[in-house]
Amino acid sequence: MKGYAMLGIGKTGWIEKEVPRCGPLDAIVRPIAIAPCTSDIHTVWEGAIGERNNLILGHEGVGEVIETGNLVKDFKKGDKVILPAITPDWNSVQAQAGYSMHSGQMLGGWKFSNQKDGVFSEFFHVNDADGNLALLPEGMDPAAAAMLSDMVPTGLHGSELAQGRMGRRDGP
Numbered sequence: 001m002k003g004y005a006m007l008g009i010g011k012t013g014w015i016e017k018e019v020p021r022c023g024p025l026d027a028i029v030r031p032i033a034i035a036p037c038t039s040d041i042h043t044v045w046e047g048a049i050g051e052r053n054n055l056i057l058g059h060e061g062v063g064e065v066i067e068t069g070n071l072v073k074d075f076k077k078g079d080k081v082i083l084p085a086i087t088p089d090w091n092s093v094q095a096q097a098g099y100s101m102h103s104g105q106m107l108g109g110w111k112f113s114n115q116k117d118g119v120f121s122e123f124f125h126v127n128d129a130d131g132n133l134a135l136l137p138e139g140m141d142p143a144a145a146a147m148l149s150d151m152v153p154t155g156l157h158g159s160e161l162a163q164g165r166m167g168r169r170d171g172p
């Protein structure tokens with residue numbers, strides 16, 4: 001399969017890799033709509049997370065399930081799904097303690113385009129499919145839904161930390 005990868009700091013290009021294998025809790029997904037993130041940019045051009053070689057980029061998108069592991073209950077081949085940028089191992093000690101972002105290790109929940117190949121690829125691997133995928137609602141535009149992978153939740157989280165309020169404020 002082809003994927004668009006970080007070849008090294010400051011270098012990108014198309015590469016050829018084996019289609020990932022599906023474990024019992026996993027899914028293999030093909031992309032329908034993907035979005036680049038500023039994290040893809042600073043990962044490559046500034047080496048923000050250190051050297052990575054031949055790592056397929058991308059962690060935002062919507063896809064179609066191609067294969068599921070035999071322990072996956074909630075998804076099946078053909079389902080259209082929204083992918084979160086962060087895909088923790090939900091049975092890890094850290095996730096069970098409420099720190100899913102750090103499952104397995106510091107920032108270990110961030111796998112796509114950090115610890116493993118991302119979504120700028122013909123196929124990609126999703127660990128813990130039941131815990132990490134969401135069904136694309138009927139009739140929702142996949143390109144709009146791709147904004148839910150990272151941009152919308154990141155913005156909302158920032159707003160929560162800043163204690164912003166939903167709604168309109170009238171008057172001075």
Ligand SMILES: [Zn+2]
Pocket residue numbers: 036037038039059060085150151
């Ligand atoms: Zn992102």
